[in-house]
Amino acid sequence: MARWQPETTERLIVAAVDLFGEQGYDATTVAQIAERAGVTKSTFFRHFSDKRELLVAGQETLSRLLAEGIADAPANASPLQAVAAGLERASGAMGPTNRELGPRLKAAVEASTELQERDALKSVGLAAAMAAALLARGVPDPTAHLAAELGVLAFKRGFTQWIDGDRSDDRGFAHHALTALRELHAATTSLG
Structure with missing residues (x-):
């Protein structure tokens, strides 16, 4: 070998x-x-x-790219606009192999409690990276953490839509993640 x-x-x-x-x-x-x-x-x-x-191969890279994208967002960007910039930056790490393996990895996670726990820890790590980057921009603590959690939800929803979607749709992961972020932002207005 x-x-x-x-x-x-x-x-x-x-x-x-x-x-x-x-x-x-x-x-x-x-x-x-x-x-x-x-x-x-x-x-x-x-x-x-x-x-x-x-399961978490590439998590450090994703966390770094999310944080860099947030840090490099324009100074006048809202917290969610900064998160969108992070999602766009991180999308560069999500290529054809991720899309190909996504459905099989998703099935493996759904079938294993241990992998579900590790996947949850991955989400916590991504949220922590985004929250830290937002805090470094001067975003108040509750807002930074809420925006980071929305970013993680958008990442996960976008990923699911990307891997389960039409294979002829070549818009890439960024499109799906940003669409999910917009949908989640719109949904927050109905919370009351």
Whole structure:
């Protein structure tokens, strides 16, 4: 088995998602994931601390991109406009592989309590990154946290619409995330 091939992380993720779908998360071992990806078990552990971490591959990158987009938004941008800028920046990390794996990953998460818990922690991490970036812009604490939570909801809703939508729709993830943010913003007016 080759130890240092290009795109090892991506191959490990694809192998894991395929195995999770075929035999379930609990029945899948790290050794099986490594074998399917064509790498050694020790190579797996150079990329991930355990099989749960496959779910959050790229979370640090997404958090950084969301925060950078918010920080770089125009000074006069509202908190939600800044969140939109963060979503646009983060969309650059969401490519065809994400869209292809999305439905299978979603099914694996829905079938595993452990993965649902890890997915919830991922959402908390993304919200924390956005809230910190908004606070750094001088947005008051409650507003920053509310805008960040709306950003996470928009990210998740946009992702679901993107992966479940028509494959000939080439507008990309950003379109779906920003549409979801606008819909959520509109929905807040009906809260009373």
